[in-house]
Amino acid sequence: MVTVAGGPGAAATASARDGAALLRLTGIVKQFPGCLANDRVDLAIPAGEIHALLGENGAGKSTLVKIIYGVLRPDQGEIRWRGELVHIANPAFARKLGIGMVFQHFSLFEALTVAENIALGINDPAQRRDLKKRIVEVSQSYGLPLDPDRAVHDLSVGERQRIEIVRCLLQNPRLLIMDEPTSVLTPQEVERLFQTLRRLSQEGRAILYISHKLEEIRALCERATIMRLGRVVAECDPRQETARRLAELMIGNELKSPSHRTTGADGKGARLVVQGLSLRSDQQFGTDLKDISLSVAGGEILGIGGVAGNGQTELTAALSGETLAERADAILIDGRPVGLLGPGARRISGATFVPEERNGHGAVPAMTLAENAFLGAFRRLRLVRTGLIAAGQTAAFAGRVIQSFDVRTTGPAAEARSLSGGNLQKFIVGREILQAPGVLVISQPTWGVDAGAAAAIYQALLDLADAGTAVLIVSQDLDEIFSICVRIAVIYQGTLSDARPIRDVTVEEIGLLMGGAHPEARKGPSHANPA
Amino acid sequence: MLIRLEPRGGRSLRWAYGSPLLALVLTLITTAVIFAMLGKDPLVSLYTFFISPLASATGRPELLVKAAPLVLIAVGLSLGFRANVWNIGAEGQYTIGAIAGGGIGLALYGDENVLTFPAMMIGGVLGGMAWAAIPAFLRTRFNANEILTSLMLTYVAQQLLIYLVTGPWRDPEGYGFPQSRLFDEYATSPNLVPGTRLHLGVVFALIVVALGWLVLAKSLIGFQLKVVGQAPRAARYAGFSEPRLIWFSLLLGGALAGLAGLFEVAGPVGQLTPSISPGYGFTAIIVAFLGRLHPVGVLFGGLLLALTYLGGEKAQIDLGMPNAVTGIFQGILLFYLLACDLLILYRVRIGQRAPAAKAAAAGP
Numbered sequence: 001m002v003t004v005a006g007g008p009g010a011a012a013t014a015s016a017r018d019g020a021a022l023l024r025l026t027g028i029v030k031q032f033p034g035c036l037a038n039d040r041v042d043l044a045i046p047a048g049e050i051h052a053l054l055g056e057n058g059a060g061k062s063t064l065v066k067i068i069y070g071v072l073r074p075d076q077g078e079i080r081w082r083g084e085l086v087h088i089a090n091p092a093f094a095r096k097l098g099i100g101m102v103f104q105h106f107s108l109f110e111a112l113t114v115a116e117n118i119a120l121g122i123n124d125p126a127q128r129r130d131l132k133k134r135i136v137e138v139s140q141s142y143g144l145p146l147d148p149d150r151a152v153h154d155l156s157v158g159e160r161q162r163i164e165i166v167r168c169l170l171q172n173p174r175l176l177i178m179d180e181p182t183s184v185l186t187p188q189e190v191e192r193l194f195q196t197l198r199r200l201s202q203e204g205r206a207i208l209y210i211s212h213k214l215e216e217i218r219a220l221c222e223r224a225t226i227m228r229l230g231r232v233v234a235e236c237d238p239r240q241e242t243a244r245r246l247a248e249l250m251i252g253n254e255l256k257s258p259s260h261r262t263t264g265a266d267g268k269g270a271r272l273v274v275q276g277l278s279l280r281s282d283q284q285f286g287t288d289l290k291d292i293s294l295s296v297a298g299g300e301i302l303g304i305g306g307v308a309g310n311g312q313t314e315l316t317a318a319l320s321g322e323t324l325a326e327r328a329d330a331i332l333i334d335g336r337p338v339g340l341l342g343p344g345a346r347r348i349s350g351a352t353f354v355p356e357e358r359n360g361h362g363a364v365p366a367m368t369l370a371e372n373a374f375l376g377a378f379r380r381l382r383l384v385r386t387g388l389i390a391a392g393q394t395a396a397f398a399g400r401v402i403q404s405f406d407v408r409t410t411g412p413a414a415e416a417r418s419l420s421g422g423n424l425q426k427f428i429v430g431r432e433i434l435q436a437p438g439v440l441v442i443s444q445p446t447w448g449v450d451a452g453a454a455a456a457i458y459q460a461l462l463d464l465a466d467a468g469t470a471v472l473i474v475s476q477d478l479d480e481i482f483s484i485c486v487r488i489a490v491i492y493q494g495t496l497s498d499a500r501p502i503r504d505v506t507v508e509e510i511g512l513l514m515g516g517a518h519p520e521a522r523k524g525p526s527h528a529n530p531a
Numbered sequence: 532m533l534i535r536l537e538p539r540g541g542r543s544l545r546w547a548y549g550s551p552l553l554a555l556v557l558t559l560i561t562t563a564v565i566f567a568m569l570g571k572d573p574l575v576s577l578y579t580f581f582i583s584p585l586a587s588a589t590g591r592p593e594l595l596v597k598a599a600p601l602v603l604i605a606v607g608l609s610l611g612f613r614a615n616v617w618n619i620g621a622e623g624q625y626t627i628g629a630i631a632g633g634g635i636g637l638a639l640y641g642d643e644n645v646l647t648f649p650a651m652m653i654g655g656v657l658g659g660m661a662w663a664a665i666p667a668f669l670r671t672r673f674n675a676n677e678i679l680t681s682l683m684l685t686y687v688a689q690q691l692l693i694y695l696v697t698g699p700w701r702d703p704e705g706y707g708f709p710q711s712r713l714f715d716e717y718a719t720s721p722n723l724v725p726g727t728r729l730h731l732g733v734v735f736a737l738i739v740v741a742l743g744w745l746v747l748a749k750s751l752i753g754f755q756l757k758v759v760g761q762a763p764r765a766a767r768y769a770g771f772s773e774p775r776l777i778w779f780s781l782l783l784g785g786a787l788a789g790l791a792g793l794f795e796v797a798g799p800v801g802q803l804t805p806s807i808s809p810g811y812g813f814t815a816i817i818v819a820f821l822g823r824l825h826p827v828g829v830l831f832g833g834l835l836l837a838l839t840y841l842g843g844e845k846a847q848i849d850l851g852m853p854n855a856v857t858g859i860f861q862g863i864l865l866f867y868l869l870a871c872d873l874l875i876l877y878r879v880r881i882g883q884r885a886p887a888a889k890a891a892a893a894g895p
Contacts, residue, residue: 322767344770353768360762366542367761375758375769384751391749 628789659789
């Protein structure tokens with residue numbers, strides 16, 4: 001563990017923490033198939049501390065938190081609670097210890113009142129009796145105004161979050177875990193939440209605050225543990241660090257040098273153009289797209305970076321035609337306005353797509369590889385003859401994908417769910433690339449894929465671009481973007497930054513854009529000042 | 532002793548086919564117990580119910596006559612169920628098909644035109660489709676649940692039929708009975724084997740099984756139905772239009788139910804009466820699930836459920852049991868079938884404590 005030199009009192013704090021940690025994790029290891037999610041993670045939180053857990057998506061924050069809250073169990077390592085060794089088998093046991101958690105997405109019944117929702121989580125009838133009174137007491141004393149008799153469907157997102165917090169506080173927790181609590185809040189609501197959290201901390205309750213928003217963490221937290229690729233890479237006092245420095249720690253400095261060709265576009269002109277695309281999301285936690293413009297030339301790979309939930313899903317759905325744009329000329333494929341056309345017509349116009357989610361989106365798990373090959377390729381390869389599926393040609397195409405992309409499977413008749421994640425990803429990427437598209441939009445090309453398969457996918461994307469295709473990669477993995485893209489843009493809360501050549505930007509600048517700060521004109525935290 | 536269900540992590544192919552057989556065995560045991568409680572010898576009752584209808588030369592063709600409407604309807608329903616379109620109102624579409632097709636037959640009464648019956652078949656198909664189009668419109672336009680709308684329309688159709696046969700379409704020489712005239716020779720489903728009630732509808736049921744298999748296994752539209760049912764997001768990704776598939780499923784189900792209704796009134800029944808169906812439209816739902824939503828499976832499921840109709844009649848005549856026996860048997864079968872389908876996704880573990888519970892006990 002690297003302790004980054006922080007303020008003058010860093011060493012003293014560290015020794016004090018060794019003595020009286022409320023929660024101490026030592027050497028936590030959690031292995032998922034094909035991915036080491038937590039690699040010998042150490043973490044210590046003393047009572048009363050607001051402790052940030054900082055890292056990019058996929059860094060292992062969620063896994064670690066699920067282990068603390070008893071949702072997952074570690075493969076190795078020990079957990080000490082107030083010095084005692086504990087095995088947290090389930091969330092109920094975690095709550096009994098005094099660990100509460102507020103999830104990023106709420107689990108509330110819209111039709112029930114605030115009090116009824118909270119009562120649902122309480123099994124003890126004695127506690128249920130004067131619940132309303134206690135809800136009012138707790139919500140007032142912590143500045144979380146809440147009317148127990150109002151129905152949830154009338155409440156704003158911020159008020160709904162208060163229900164979850166009050167639900168936790170009624171259990172009188174010693175440690176409160178907050179998972180990305182501000183991702184759905186307005187700046188004013190954020191400020192109010194911070195006041196509550198500081199109050200809780202003064203009472204001696206510890207808070208584990210998970211976020212990737214650098215300014216917020218600098219404003220709120222006394223201590224930060226920074227994770228990257230499953231490991232703790234630094235521990236520091238965020239108030240003593242610049243946002244720039246935190247971004248650097250979070251993203252890492254060991255970025256591979258770009259291995260792609262130095263020339264970008266091959267002069268063929270823009271093949272994919274998006275101009276002024278705005279879309280309201282129809283999902284509760286969705287992100288509206290605001291005036292997005294971009295263009296990708298033939299032979300070029302454009303990368304779109306950003307933290308998950310900032311509009312990537314909405315953008316890829318708008319590009320693939322799963323959601324239609326408001327104007328036909330909001331999206332052009334090889335000059336043809338396709339904004340009002342569905343996925344089928346867009347494929348015929350020359351584009352193919354790889355969605356982020358493999359199971360149930362890019363592929364149907366219970367169907368064979370041949371059927372899944374048909375799913376994505378039947379329009380461009382004309383695999384339908386008078387309404388019937390051309391089975392022979394479909395199987396031959398599936399076989400070609402399997403062979404060209406070295407998919408480890410028994411053959412086209414194997415079901416998609418029998419493949420490992422990496423193999424299925426190779427199959428889907430192969431299916432879309434072998435249709436020789438003019439435009440390829442690919443989301444998270446190597447999410448949950450082992451290194452060998454990832455290298456093969458990168459090579460295939462570079463070869464495709466060399467053949468004159470315009471490639472758009474949407475990814476949360478900056479290493480990936482830096483190693484194969486020619487230009488990069490960042491999406492933040494539905495707005496896309498200008499695309500800039502990879503050669504001209506630094507990782508720090510991109511990190512700041514991802515956190516919502518503007519590197520050119522940064523004036524410090526906008527909505528929250530350090531206490 | 533603790534009985535626990537453990538997810539298999541996938542579908543068990545063995546139990547996908549084993550479940551209907553196990554359900555059938557459990558149903559037979561349960562009905563035997565019910566027969567015994569009614570004071571009948573269970574073995575004699577089971578024999579009367581399931582074997583004796585097939586023992587006679589007249590019983591075997593009659594099985595096909597009863598199976599034909601079930602198979603026709605269930606093939607249409609199973610294609611829609613694959614796409615998660617739950618058309619529960621086939622009974623109503625059957626009734627409207629019978630009214631529309633039968634109405635043509637009554638209008639052309641005494642015309643002696645060879646085109647009368649083909650026109651009635653088209654009328655039956657269009658009538659069923661029109662009735663199914665209402666839930667399709669309500670679902671695609673207002674997102675109204677088709678389970679409720681299609682089911683409620685069944686009762687509207689039933690009332691319409693009663694109005695017609697007691698009012699404008701009542702047989703003028705029928706002594707006031709609530710029924711239409713008997714269809715004339717040109718308005719009757721052609722008989723296949725003299726001396727039996729086998730008619731053209733049986734042939735159509737077999738053709739529909741073959742076509743249903745072709746659509747489901749080989750066609751683009753069948754593929755779309757399967758994808759939208761299993762993975763709606765993948766269907767959108769591939770550009771399959773969900774509203775179009777809802778329309779297709781309901782119109783197909785309505786067309787086949789309407790055709791079944793027409794064949795029934797123009798065949799075995801021979802006229803429009805308030806009781807043209809012993810619940811074929813609802814029984815066909817059981818047939819569809821028993822047949823694993825596969826046209827060939829539906830053929831076997833249709834034969835089994837047709838047997839319960841014949842067995843119910845036999846039990847009434849020979850053993851003096853109530854007519855409700857058929858409905859009880861069908862209900863128990865569906866109940867066990869849905870319960871046994873759990874085994875496709877879960878396995879049963881007996882007498883073991885969950886590891887999580889153990890760890891919790893050893894906790895602090």
